Amino acid sequence: MSDRSLKMAEAARRAQRRLGSVPPATRDRVLERLSTLLAERRGALVDENRRDLEQAEADGVAAPLLGRLELSDSKLTTLIEGVDKLAQDRDLLGREVRKTELDENLVLSQVRSPIGVLLIIFESRPDAVIQIGSLALRSGNSVLLKGGAEALRSNRALIGCLRDAVAAEGLDADAVQEVEDRRAAQALLEHDRLIDLVIPRGSNELVRAIQAATKIPVLGHADGVCHLYLDSSADLETAVRLAVDSKCDYPSACNAVETLLVHRDFLPRFGPVARILTEAGVELRADREARAFCPQAVAVAEDDWGREYGALILAIRTVGDLDEAIDHIHHYGSAHTDAIVAADPEAQRRFLNNVDSASVFANASTRFADGFRYGLGAEVGISTGRIHARGPVGVEGLLTTRWLLEGSGQIVGEYGPGKRALTHRPLPVD
Amino acid sequence: MSDRSLKMAEAARRAQRRLGSVPPATRDRVLERLSTLLAERRGALVDENRRDLEQAEADGVAAPLLGRLELSDSKLTTLIEGVDKLAQDRDLLGREVRKTELDENLVLSQVRSPIGVLLIIFESRPDAVIQIGSLALRSGNSVLLKGGAEALRSNRALIGCLRDAVAAEGLDADAVQEVEDRRAAQALLEHDRLIDLVIPRGSNELVRAIQAATKIPVLGHADGVCHLYLDSSADLETAVRLAVDSKCDYPSACNAVETLLVHRDFLPRFGPVARILTEAGVELRADREARAFCPQAVAVAEDDWGREYGALILAIRTVGDLDEAIDHIHHYGSAHTDAIVAADPEAQRRFLNNVDSASVFANASTRFADGFRYGLGAEVGISTGRIHARGPVGVEGLLTTRWLLEGSGQIVGEYGPGKRALTHRPLPVD
Numbered sequence: 001m002s003d004r005s006l007k008m009a010e011a012a013r014r015a016q017r018r019l020g021s022v023p024p025a026t027r028d029r030v031l032e033r034l035s036t037l038l039a040e041r042r043g044a045l046v047d048e049n050r051r052d053l054e055q056a057e058a059d060g061v062a063a064p065l066l067g068r069l070e071l072s073d074s075k076l077t078t079l080i081e082g083v084d085k086l087a088q089d090r091d092l093l094g095r096e097v098r099k100t101e102l103d104e105n106l107v108l109s110q111v112r113s114p115i116g117v118l119l120i121i122f123e124s125r126p127d128a129v130i131q132i133g134s135l136a137l138r139s140g141n142s143v144l145l146k147g148g149a150e151a152l153r154s155n156r157a158l159i160g161c162l163r164d165a166v167a168a169e170g171l172d173a174d175a176v177q178e179v180e181d182r183r184a185a186q187a188l189l190e191h192d193r194l195i196d197l198v199i200p201r202g203s204n205e206l207v208r209a210i211q212a213a214t215k216i217p218v219l220g221h222a223d224g225v226c227h228l229y230l231d232s233s234a235d236l237e238t239a240v241r242l243a244v245d246s247k248c249d250y251p252s253a254c255n256a257v258e259t260l261l262v263h264r265d266f267l268p269r270f271g272p273v274a275r276i277l278t279e280a281g282v283e284l285r286a287d288r289e290a291r292a293f294c295p296q297a298v299a300v301a302e303d304d305w306g307r308e309y310g311a312l313i314l315a316i317r318t319v320g321d322l323d324e325a326i327d328h329i330h331h332y333g334s335a336h337t338d339a340i341v342a343a344d345p346e347a348q349r350r351f352l353n354n355v356d357s358a359s360v361f362a363n364a365s366t367r368f369a370d371g372f373r374y375g376l377g378a379e380v381g382i383s384t385g386r387i388h389a390r391g392p393v394g395v396e397g398l399l400t401t402r403w404l405l406e407g408s409g410q411i412v413g414e415y416g417p418g419k420r421a422l423t424h425r426p427l428p429v430d
Numbered sequence: 431m432s433d434r435s436l437k438m439a440e441a442a443r444r445a446q447r448r449l450g451s452v453p454p455a456t457r458d459r460v461l462e463r464l465s466t467l468l469a470e471r472r473g474a475l476v477d478e479n480r481r482d483l484e485q486a487e488a489d490g491v492a493a494p495l496l497g498r499l500e501l502s503d504s505k506l507t508t509l510i511e512g513v514d515k516l517a518q519d520r521d522l523l524g525r526e527v528r529k530t531e532l533d534e535n536l537v538l539s540q541v542r543s544p545i546g547v548l549l550i551i552f553e554s555r556p557d558a559v560i561q562i563g564s565l566a567l568r569s570g571n572s573v574l575l576k577g578g579a580e581a582l583r584s585n586r587a588l589i590g591c592l593r594d595a596v597a598a599e600g601l602d603a604d605a606v607q608e609v610e611d612r613r614a615a616q617a618l619l620e621h622d623r624l625i626d627l628v629i630p631r632g633s634n635e636l637v638r639a640i641q642a643a644t645k646i647p648v649l650g651h652a653d654g655v656c657h658l659y660l661d662s663s664a665d666l667e668t669a670v671r672l673a674v675d676s677k678c679d680y681p682s683a684c685n686a687v688e689t690l691l692v693h694r695d696f697l698p699r700f701g702p703v704a705r706i707l708t709e710a711g712v713e714l715r716a717d718r719e720a721r722a723f724c725p726q727a728v729a730v731a732e733d734d735w736g737r738e739y740g741a742l743i744l745a746i747r748t749v750g751d752l753d754e755a756i757d758h759i760h761h762y763g764s765a766h767t768d769a770i771v772a773a774d775p776e777a778q779r780r781f782l783n784n785v786d787s788a789s790v791f792a793n794a795s796t797r798f799a800d801g802f803r804y805g806l807g808a809e810v811g812i813s814t815g816r817i818h819a820r821g822p823v824g825v826e827g828l829l830t831t832r833w834l835l836e837g838s839g840q841i842v843g844e845y846g847p848g849k850r851a852l853t854h855r856p857l858p859v860d
Contacts, residue, residue, distance in 0.1 A: 238839040245841030364837030375854035407794030409668040411675030424805035
């Protein structure tokens with residue numbers, strides 16, 4: 001472990017303790033200041049970003065990546081609006097989750113608290129600096145930010161805004177720190193006693209590499225292998241709409257569908273679904289039984305199941321019943337988002353009850369799996385982990401709780417059989 | 431990874447999917463059956479335990495360990511009562527945490543779900559098999575149980591009761607499995623894709639060894655280094671009562687106090703506190719300044735700070751103010767439980783607000799940090815981790831959530847600027 005990474009993490013922890021314990025109004029003001037700074041420095045930010053873009057173009061970076069790298073004037077406006085909204089949101093720190101009277105003048109409350117120090121590792125999109133940085137400040141967490149090398153100047157300028165906003169309110173700017181390069185990030189991943197949560201935002205490879213490299217809990221998902229199951233009771237029009245939207249609306253998104261499971265009894269009606277998918281430019285890879293109803297499909301291979309294409313390709317499998325569909329999802333899926341199209345309420349109920357994924361839908365596109373669409377406000381990421389936050393994660397995923405007990409001199413030696421009993425009376429939370 | 435451990439974990443996952451998706455009444459009946467079986471087999475269970483005890487005595491096992499190993503008739507009665515209570519508790523699976531209308535006929539609900547497969551590694555106390563096993567069944571989780579070698583016969587007989595109770599209700603007995611030995615447990619720790627949570631119950635060394643050996647999330651705590659701070663405003667009688675109870679009520683417990691921090695201005699009144707601790711058999715180790723007020727204390731060494739004695743030894747440090755006390759706690763503590771004795775409400779408020787530990791108390795003994803005392807029902811353990819559950823953990827710590835979306839054919843392509851807007855209307859939960 002490098003000395004420098006240790007110092008960074010320790011400074012982040014110190015700064016966090018202060019940031020997380022000042023009154024809510026101070027964090028409100030930090031965010032208001034951030035909004036002002038972003039507006040004031042708009043020209044300089046766009047300039048820095050232009051330099052990154054020029055360098056990237058000179059390096060022959062591909063067009064879609066350039067699009068993600070660009071910090072346009074309109075993207076900046078959206079970012080400032082997001083910060084303004086967050087500044088007005090209710091500060092959750094210290095809010096009671098549960099409150100219990102244990103005895104007279106002995107009151108237990110469970111209150112929301114920051115998680116602590118977050119390490120964010122992301123690729124190419126400089127707007128992530130402000131989106132995640134402002135969420136971290138709102139929730140009283142320190143944040144170490146490692147962005148892509150191609151966005152170095154943009155990220156540095158944005159991190160400067162965050163640090164200056166924190167310092168302007170008398171807090172320690174080290175609540176936000178830039179992680180210089182991959183080696184520095186690697187060194188930080190070893191500090192599992194100083195860093196509480198790693199959030200990778202980027203490719204499957206990035207997430208997997210980080211999961212393999214650290215003992216710090218990782219919030220996110222490596223794979224988004226989503227399934228859409230067309231039940232025998234599926235309405236044809238709904239099947240077409242959901243198949244097309246789930247596959248084609250944004251094929252590289254983690255919540256796009258990769259495999260279509262089709263009930264054998266639906267196959268005679270499958271032709272139109274396949275045809276419209278083909279017309280939308282989707283390459284179909286189907287098993288032999290399904291190919292009889294969509295001759296344009298090529299033969300699917302065993303390694304197509306569970307594959308995240310991230311492109312206009314769709315694997316198609318025939319299943320004999322709902323249970324076979326669910327077994328396929330459990331075997332090959334990534335527990336991200338899976339959906340059923342069915343008119344039969346019992347089929348819907350069984351699918352929703354039995355599929356063990358972070359998001360399970362009936363008659364809605366898998367693309368709805370998203371923090372904004374769920375109404376969580378800004379999104380930190382989508383977690384396929386099974387502890388802490390699961391599915392789309394908003395600001396609550398950056399919080400933990402503490403238990404506060406306010407007494408008047410009580411000792412446990414006075415309670416127990418034949419002595420005083422604890423009351424455990426639930427109290428209303430504020 | 432051994433083939434056998436893989437098969438065990440896979441079988442546990444399969445069994446869990448069934449256990450977690452049957453109606454609540456089925457899990458009620460499993461627990462009722464378990465209670466009946468424990469009562470019916472009471473004689474056989476005590477016999478098996480007697481053999482373990484005889485073997486342990488022959489092996490020269492120490493008396494306190496024999497006490498923990500013993501499964502007395504009264505311990506069995508307590509266990510049966512606990513299972514009966516759990517059978518009557520409301521089943522939380524499928525319960526809504528949050529419900530939101532996204533649009534007409536498009537309703538999102540976040541519902542409680544089992545975590546999945548738990549690996550419990552515990553030492554010597556066979557009652558843990560039933561306590562944790564019944565909590566796992568209540569919450570729809572599969573459980574792999576690795577107990578101490580000295581309790582092999584007792585554990586096996588108790589695990590038999592759990593398995594038979596599960597099978598009697600038509601479920602797969604592999605929802606509960608015995609992990610034979612250390613090597614088998616070691617092999618299971620590598621299956622981070624099949625096992626979702628490890629809960630170690632035992633010594634600091636056991637917990638640390640497990641944390642070091644696995645990428646599976648570990649729920650628990652290695653250290654319980656708790657502090658009691660006597661503020662300048664502390665009431666003397668309260669200081670005495672809390673110091674004695676926190677240190678002496680059960681010195682080997684994780685929530686017993688290890689270090690007493692004393693405000694310089696309290697020192698002139700510290701004599702009586704020290705005297706009563708000494709009378710209670712506590713060895714005092716104090717810094718030079720404090721020793722002037724408790725001459726019976728020996729000199730404290732630097733490595734006494736942050737040490738978990740688990741015995742009647744107490745380190746004592748003089749601090750100049752509340753902030754110095756808090757800094758000491760953050761530097762040397764384990765973020766388990768820390769308490770202040772203070773009459774001054776502002777000192778209480780600052781301590782409760784600023785100390786970043788799982789449990790933070792004002793004028794109450796650190797020994798209150800316990801799931802039963804907190805009113806959580808049965809306790810899975812106490813977590814010093816900062817994600818998922820924190821502090822004393824009850825059945826809720828064995829649950830996660832899933833997001834269910836019930837629509838009527840909605841696709842995201844129909845929403846957005848200039849199109850339909852999502853309503854995000856909160857709905858009452860059931």
